[in-house]
Amino acid sequence: MNEQLIVKNFGPIKDATVDFKRVTVFIGPTGGGKSTLAKLAAVFRDKRFYADNDGSSKPEDEFKNRQILSIYSINKYFNIQTQIEFQSDTVKISYANEQDRIALIGSGERAAKEYFNYTTEALTSIRNILAKRLEPYESKTKGTGNEQSPDIGQTQEDIKSIILNLRESKVFSNFAMRTKSEYIPAERAFLSAIEYSWAGLIRDNIGLPKILLDFANSFSLSRKDVSELDIPFLKAKYLHVNGRDFIKIPDREEPLMLLETASGIQSVTPMLVLLEHLSRNTEQAQSFIIEEPELNLYPTAQQGLLNWLVEKCTKGENDLTITTHSPYILSHLNLLLYAYHVGSKDEEKRQKVAVIIPEKYWINPDEFAAYYVNGPEGAGGVRSLLDPETKLISQNELDAVSGIQADEFDQLLDINRGF
Structure with a gap:
């Protein structure tokens, strides 16, 4: 999975860059912007976003008025200073200064062939149209000993043009998003x-x-x-x-x-x-985006739920994004990350770790991201919680998010002792 979301001056988010992984978690205070980031990801992973335009509106209206944005109640967050960019392996969406641009991205033979592995009716249509585009080339080379069609990697601009011209028929939407998104x-x-x-x-x-x-x-x-x-x-x-x-x-x-x-x-x-x-x-690969999975659950039940979500929602090419208020969720994620870290060292350690935490719950640290989100805080209000060396959630961040006030507790102890 390779997705990045850049957001500036949108609702509570002043400046944020988020790299989505197989498992991505947002934590922070109420109103900080966790759900805003999650909902934007859901919008850009939804095929309806790319297919609703009828071609009659201005670029800025085209972006702001799509029904899918209204569903997630984020239309009101747009302003003249808003900048948004979403980029995946197949599409790049950018919005800045009321200019809306949506395009297919990717270059090289490998990227194009990966696109063509997605077998749907939409892709069949693209193949057929592309074949017609190549007919003149093939007729010119017929009998010359050079009858092989051009390397598909050389046709990227053709592919972009074809898909953009076919947006109204929903070909672009099926081609652009190879995952199905579900927002809970x-x-x-x-x-x-x-x-x-x-x-x-x-x-x-x-x-x-x-x-x-x-x-x-x-x-x-x-x-x-x-x-x-x-x-x-x-x-x-x-x-x-x-x-x-x-x-x-x-x-x-x-x-x-x-x-x-x-x-x-x-x-x-x-x-x-x-x-x-x-x-x-x-x-089909699926993206699961879940708001506050821990609602009304005791901490040990939260941990059990998280195990269940990791097992069900990250198998194959699926991915999981959650927003949460729970430090217990973060602590348990760290446990699943560390289980992978230790269990991957050798076979003996793998077997021992699996007895404590079954392997189906492990999370690869290279496929994990965690962010603290508080839009009004500081310059950006969004920061990674991961230690770049260990790739785990740092203990300092865990303490901060948990609201542990050791100094204040020590002060109370001193008062009680008469100091």
């Missing part, structure tokens, strides 16, 4: 509380956030595929029976309705069911 909002806990009423709320159009409605629809569809799901870190089991959601817990013969369970179970269950459903899709 913090408001998901609301879904369990209105388990049997949300369909009517949608019907009556009472103004629920679109992002929550999207999640509700996705969860509803996923229940058809996931009728049972063990939730080991909560010692519970999800059951979907006759259109209703239940939770089976130990020492109780009859299951509880989901809406009758503890708030932590209500918050986490719809998310897990949806993620279980999506993780079974091995045909």
